[in-house]
Amino acid sequence: MKDKDIEQLINKYLEGETSPEKEQEIALELQRPDIPQEWKAIRLMLGELTLGEAEYDTIVAKKSLPFGGGLERGRRWFSIISSMAAVLLVGLFLYQHLPTENTNEVPHYYTSNLSAGSTLRNVYTGHRHQEKHLSYTQFKTMLYENK
Amino acid sequence: MTRSEFEHIAAQLRQKVLKVGLQFFGSPEDAEDAAQETMVQLWRYCEQIDASRNIEPLAVRVAKNCCVSMYRRNRPAPIPSLYGGELGSSPQEIMEANDTQRMLEEALDLLKPRERQLFEMRQLEGLSVDEISTETGIPKPSITAMVSAARKKVFTELKRRMK
Structure with a gap:
């Protein structure tokens, strides 16, 4: 004034x-x-x-005032961003370490080295050391993708 | 107001000043401390308060001042006035503050009782002209005129003493 x-x-x-x-x-x-x-x-x-x-x-x-002013505002923004980052990290950890429920999905290693002319036997013998129990549905899927 | 009269209204008053602290700090603990300090201040000066008057507006103002004082004390650095100057707390500054306070008291003693009452209702209790008119029954233009006369007298006296 x-x-x-x-x-x-x-x-x-x-x-x-x-x-x-x-x-x-x-x-x-x-x-x-x-x-x-x-x-x-x-x-x-x-x-x-x-x-x-x-x-x-x-x-x-x-x-x-929303979020106060000056230094206080900076602190609040920092705590909000930190909280969001922590939630994201926890989510990422859980996503990578928890087993998936969907058993109908064919794991990538079953089909990774399929090439033209591969038969069901080739596929099965090549990968049975990785997974002993393959379902009928999974074999059907692999055959279908290989055609 | 006597000490016993004050004790009679203390509980009700405490609730009022607690709200002031809660609004300011947001934390019940700090609000309690501010309320406690306010009640101590009011207790100390209650004998100078006119018993016929409503003490609440004054209590609220004292509570606000206590909140601001606590806020300053709790800050790590010496904070103070909004314009950057620090509040005086050295012995010399305290002595100067006491001198100016005494000067003001002496200037107020020159006022007629009615003028002084209206001056204090405006300055101490922070009441508006409308509120004073409701409380005293004096018409608003008369209040404005008397408050103005009181302020000019005090101002003239203070200027003379401050030279």
Whole structure:
């Protein structure tokens, strides 16, 4: 606020025409270190309670902003991003380590080295050391993909 | 207000100031501390408070000040005023603060009782002209005129003393 505006507010204050909210505004403005001597008298008249109330309202308003402000906002964003990263890592770990339920799906190694002309016997004998129990459905699938 | 009168309303008042702390801190523990400090302050000065008046607005303002003081104390660095200057806490600064407070008290002593009452209702309790009019029954224009006269008197006296 410019000095001229403060001067006008002070005049209104002396005329008894300011609201409590405007007086809080004046109290905050008069906290500057380099104010004229006359303004110091006004600051004294407004008192600590007005200033304290003004600061209280300012802090509460700042806290009620979404994610606060400045450093506080940075901290909150950091914690949100950290939480999201942790959830993703746990999800990835579980995805890689838990067994899948779908037994109808043919594992990739059953079909990985199939080539034209491979028979069911080639496939079975080549891979039976990896999986002893192949279902009829899985053999059918392999044959179908090999045609 | 006597100490026993204050004790009579203390429980109800405490609930009110607790809400102020809770709104500010969000944590019940800090709000309790602020409420406790507020009640101690009010207890200390209760004999200077007019018993016929509603003490709640003053209690709320004191509670807000206690919250801000606690907030400052709990910050790691010396924080203070919103304009970057630190609040005075050295013996010399405390002495200066006491001097200016005494100067203000002496300036207020020059006011007529009615002027002083209205001045304090505005400055201490932070009541609006409408609220003062409701409480005292004095018409609003008269309140504005008396508050203005009181402020100008105090201002003139303070300026004279500060030279």
